[in-house]
Amino acid sequence: MPEKSIYIDVQQFDPVLPDHVDWPLYQMSLNREQFISEVAEATLLELKKSKRNNSRIRDIIAKTYYLEKIRMKSDPYKIDPEDEKPFWKKVKSKLTEVSIGNIDNEDEEIHQVLKSIVKRYSNEIAGNFKISTFRFAQRMTPLILRRVLNSASAKYLKKFYANKYHLSDVLHFTGPINKIRSLVDKGTLVFVPTHFSNMDSILVGWAIESIGIPPLIYGAGLNLFNSRIMGYYMGRLGAYTLDRRKKNPIYLETLKTYSRLSVEKGCHYLFYPGGTRARSGALETRFKLGLLGTITDAQYENCLKNEEAYKKIFIVPVVINYHFVLEAKQLIEQHLKKTGEEKYLKNDEADIKGVNNVMSLVWKFFSTSSEMAISFGKPMDIFGNDVDEEGNSTDKHGQQVKIHDYFKLNGKIVEDQQRNQIFTGLLADHILKEYRKSTIVFSSQLLAFAAFQIIKSNNKRLDIYELLRLPEDDRTISYDLMTNALYKLIQHLKAMNESGQILLDPQIHKSIDQLIEHGLKNLGVYHNVKPLILTEENEFVSNNMNLLYFYHNRLSGFGLETVI
Amino acid sequence: MKPSSKHPTVAVLGAGSFGTAVANLISDNCRVYLYTRSPEKKEQISSTGFNYGQKLNERVIVSNDLEMITEQCKLLFPVIPSANFRDFIKRLCPLLKPDHILIHGTKGFDISKAKVDTDDNDLLLSRKDVATMSEVIQEETNVLQIGALAGPNLSSEIAQGQPTAAVIASPFKSVIREGTKVLKSRRFMILSSHDMTGIETAGVLKNIMAIGAGILHGMGMGNNTRAMLISRGLTEMIRIGDVMGSDTNSFLGVAGIGDLIATCSSNLSRNFTVGYWLAKGKELPDILNDMNEVAEGIKTVMISKALANQYKIHIPITDKIFQILFKELPAAKAINQLMDYRDLIDADFMEQ
Numbered sequence: 001m002p003e004k005s006i007y008i009d010v011q012q013f014d015p016v017l018p019d020h021v022d023w024p025l026y027q028m029s030l031n032r033e034q035f036i037s038e039v040a041e042a043t044l045l046e047l048k049k050s051k052r053n054n055s056r057i058r059d060i061i062a063k064t065y066y067l068e069k070i071r072m073k074s075d076p077y078k079i080d081p082e083d084e085k086p087f088w089k090k091v092k093s094k095l096t097e098v099s100i101g102n103i104d105n106e107d108e109e110i111h112q113v114l115k116s117i118v119k120r121y122s123n124e125i126a127g128n129f130k131i132s133t134f135r136f137a138q139r140m141t142p143l144i145l146r147r148v149l150n151s152a153s154a155k156y157l158k159k160f161y162a163n164k165y166h167l168s169d170v171l172h173f174t175g176p177i178n179k180i181r182s183l184v185d186k187g188t189l190v191f192v193p194t195h196f197s198n199m200d201s202i203l204v205g206w207a208i209e210s211i212g213i214p215p216l217i218y219g220a221g222l223n224l225f226n227s228r229i230m231g232y233y234m235g236r237l238g239a240y241t242l243d244r245r246k247k248n249p250i251y252l253e254t255l256k257t258y259s260r261l262s263v264e265k266g267c268h269y270l271f272y273p274g275g276t277r278a279r280s281g282a283l284e285t286r287f288k289l290g291l292l293g294t295i296t297d298a299q300y301e302n303c304l305k306n307e308e309a310y311k312k313i314f315i316v317p318v319v320i321n322y323h324f325v326l327e328a329k330q331l332i333e334q335h336l337k338k339t340g341e342e343k344y345l346k347n348d349e350a351d352i353k354g355v356n357n358v359m360s361l362v363w364k365f366f367s368t369s370s371e372m373a374i375s376f377g378k379p380m381d382i383f384g385n386d387v388d389e390e391g392n393s394t395d396k397h398g399q400q401v402k403i404h405d406y407f408k409l410n411g412k413i414v415e416d417q418q419r420n421q422i423f424t425g426l427l428a429d430h431i432l433k434e435y436r437k438s439t440i441v442f443s444s445q446l447l448a449f450a451a452f453q454i455i456k457s458n459n460k461r462l463d464i465y466e467l468l469r470l471p472e473d474d475r476t477i478s479y480d481l482m483t484n485a486l487y488k489l490i491q492h493l494k495a496m497n498e499s500g501q502i503l504l505d506p507q508i509h510k511s512i513d514q515l516i517e518h519g520l521k522n523l524g525v526y527h528n529v530k531p532l533i534l535t536e537e538n539e540f541v542s543n544n545m546n547l548l549y550f551y552h553n554r555l556s557g558f559g560l561e562t563v564i
Numbered sequence: 565m566k567p568s569s570k571h572p573t574v575a576v577l578g579a580g581s582f583g584t585a586v587a588n589l590i591s592d593n594c595r596v597y598l599y600t601r602s603p604e605k606k607e608q609i610s611s612t613g614f615n616y617g618q619k620l621n622e623r624v625i626v627s628n629d630l631e632m633i634t635e636q637c638k639l640l641f642p643v644i645p646s647a648n649f650r651d652f653i654k655r656l657c658p659l660l661k662p663d664h665i666l667i668h669g670t671k672g673f674d675i676s677k678a679k680v681d682t683d684d685n686d687l688l689l690s691r692k693d694v695a696t697m698s699e700v701i702q703e704e705t706n707v708l709q710i711g712a713l714a715g716p717n718l719s720s721e722i723a724q725g726q727p728t729a730a731v732i733a734s735p736f737k738s739v740i741r742e743g744t745k746v747l748k749s750r751r752f753m754i755l756s757s758h759d760m761t762g763i764e765t766a767g768v769l770k771n772i773m774a775i776g777a778g779i780l781h782g783m784g785m786g787n788n789t790r791a792m793l794i795s796r797g798l799t800e801m802i803r804i805g806d807v808m809g810s811d812t813n814s815f816l817g818v819a820g821i822g823d824l825i826a827t828c829s830s831n832l833s834r835n836f837t838v839g840y841w842l843a844k845g846k847e848l849p850d851i852l853n854d855m856n857e858v859a860e861g862i863k864t865v866m867i868s869k870a871l872a873n874q875y876k877i878h879i880p881i882t883d884k885i886f887q888i889l890f891k892e893l894p895a896a897k898a899i900n901q902l903m904d905y906r907d908l909i910d911a912d913f914m915e916q
Contacts, residue, residue: 395706408663410638422735
């Protein structure tokens with residue numbers, strides 16, 4: 001069978017905008033202070049709009065103070081600023097003064113307290129893009145990654161200075177890259193990737209840079225800033241901080257406003273609509289709509305500002321396809337604990353140590369020389385319509401659509417938060433659909449899927465938690481049974497591929513024996529205890545059902561369960 | 565909508581009996597277009613001032629110019645039989661913009677993407693084969709602001725000016741608001757719901773029970789039997805609704821049990837008439853030949869049966885009506901078989 005490659009050589013892509021003066025992020029960084037003030041002002045406006053009167057504002061300040069007090073005590077970070085305790089103490093004393101009526105101008109006082117909190121949060125969130133740091137990283141990253149790849153894999157090859165691998169050997173790209181590039185100067189690009197590993201940000205960031213897209217802003221968890229070097233670089237490369245410990249209403253509103261205003265100003269943007277890493281290993285099936293909602297709101301504001309020549313936002317779904325995820329053990333453990341509660345009994349294995357340090361993740365990842373692929377989805381407007389290379393939206397019948405019409409009622413653009421929320425939900429559905437279409441089936445995932453489904457169908461009466469505790473004999477699959485299942489799956493996947501429902505790695509087109517060999521080599525290559533092995537008796541045995549389940553999940557939800 | 569507008573800004577698309585009733589209701593608040601495709605029908609309605617026995621209010625303007633209507637009106641009420649709904653929406657699509665609001669009043673499912681044959685003993689349909697009318701609009705057009713209108717709305721009683729109520733369901737508050745503005749009056753109460761699928765599904769499924777009620781009436785059965793049909797039928801509707809993704813509460817409101825009682829109590833409805841004549845021993849093709857308009861319930865029985873087969877849901881009444889319609893099961897035998905059931909739990913949907 002001929003091998004069909006879906007991958008594109010990215011070395012052909014030059015930067016779309018070579019001069020940094022043309023980059024929206026650079027322009028915004030020139031007026032950083034002003035932007036922070038704008039964020040603070042707009043946040044205050046939003047909070048006042050939604051909460052109406054001052055007693056409600058006082059309530060949300062009190063709630064914020066309460067939640068911050070708990071956070072500072074129960075979950076402190078190394079990088080938390082030293083002045084935060086005195087700051088909140090001051091907030092508390094102001095609140096007390098107001099509540100006992102000791103203040104003449106109560107409304108003004110409450111406003112000032114709110115303003116100080118919002119300003120503090122705006123400053124904390126704001127990134128600090130530096131062109132010099134960016135240029136440095138731009139030059140060095142490919143070199144470093146390549147060196148890491150060759151040095152790390154050389155451990156196996158016993159040739160430390162070998163230069164056998166080029167990045168393009170292990171990192172593949174596919175998707176309508178030329179169209180995405182053409183949209184750079186037609187509007188604002190918002191990349192929304194799937195999220196499986198802490199390594200995603202580095203790889204996606206680098207991938208987007210490799211296809212010539214100017215730097216973008218992205219939210220990075222504050223925990224990543226705990227490493228001083230990472231923190232230093234990330235802030236200067238466009239990252240803004242996202243503190244997941246802070247769930248208080250004022251912080252969340254400030255964060256949303258920062259996100260919305262950055263997009264309104266035309267900064268290309270990257271964020272994970274799923275929020276955190278997919279614990280189960282499966283493709284996301286729902287999103288948190290908070291940040292995604294800021295994109296809808298930004299498009300609305302742009303249309304409102306200039307009805308005829310509004311800035312357009314283009315959504316680009318990105319699917320990251322790995323053979324293995326370094327944190328898989330931890331992730332699936334967390335998932336099973338959460339979903340199974342008392343039904344899930346942890347294995348007796350030693351406690352699982354987390355791999356959270358991003359650099360160590362990169363090193364470990366490359367040490368396996370395992371391939372990965374970044375699949376860019378079809379760019380769309382925020383209503384899920386296709387866009388052409390000029391950025392024009394077309395509906396499913398190929399008719400051009402003026403997207404400001406979506407915000408109109410009786411001929412006029414009108415504000416309607418509830419309508420925008422529903423639009424956001426619909427956008428989420430469009431992105432999720434595109435994720436499925438842009439998923440690349442890897443040999444290892446297919447093998448894991450087939451193995452787990454066979455074991456499951458041999459033990460129909462067991463629930464998932466009982467399945468994970470099966471004795472070895474029941475975790476064994478004959479070679480014939482496996483090839484039979486794989487054959488059916490491959491036929492089905494090829495039909496899905498032809499109708500544009502999924503993508504296939506070239507390995508899937510090879511013979512089943514070759515596919516098995518490739519899949520076994522790559523499935524959970526990093527893990528000490530393999531999810532699946534082939535014994536000398538030519539039988540497959542799973543030595544780690546949790547991991548097998550994790551990698552199997554990557555292909556769940558595609559309707560493949562009924563194929564075997 | 566401004567009542568003082570020179571030309572209407574609202575239109576009802578489809579001049580069947582319910583479309584005409586809706587146009588008359590809207591005319592209580594503002595001028596409205598009533599669209600009919602056929603120039604002859606337009607001429608006939610305009611010259612007589614009557615349609616389906618209903619007198620048209622003078623603020624209802626009959627037109628067959630779809631382009632002009634969609635240009636002038638942003639609020640549209642398609643009320644087209646479900647069998648033609650998709651074709652009509654496809655024809656409408658090039659004229660629509662994303663700022664149009666579509667609130668449909670069609671009670672039926674669309675299965676144009678699937679193939680079904682009632683002779684097939686293993687009749688199967690999955691959820692994705694069955695589209696509600698709002699889903700048809702979503703699939704075919706670029707309009708997102710969609711709503712559904714449903715309730716106990718027998719056209720003839722509306723025409724007499726008797727008070728009744730309906731639900732406008734939509735995920736969008738704006739759609740409910742705009743629809744309510746033009747429809748609400750002292751004789752027409754409007755309630756709201758965000759469960760569009762539930763409201764649509766309830767409105768469609770009740771037609772099955774209307775056929776059943778017609779059968780019972782034709783057999784000379786009284787109110788006890790009808791009440792049994794309504795209450796047990798509701799349970800089956802909720803089960804099918806569940807497969808469609810509906811909220812049970814929608815079946816307990818005006819567009820659910822309200823519409824179900826109205827349709828099963830009235831010998832005016834088309835589905836009721838089909839059941840009545842079946843019980844009287846008339847053949848289905850002959851009954852259909854004698855009717856002016858479509859009885860949606862017949863197709864709904866078949867779709868529900870196929871969904872039940874696929875998802876293994878227990879719907880004995882629908883199953884018997886299916887057999888009476890398509891498998892020549894005598895109605896009396898069907899009732900005997902139904903009465904043989906044991907160990908039934910009352911209102912089990914409340915325990916879900």
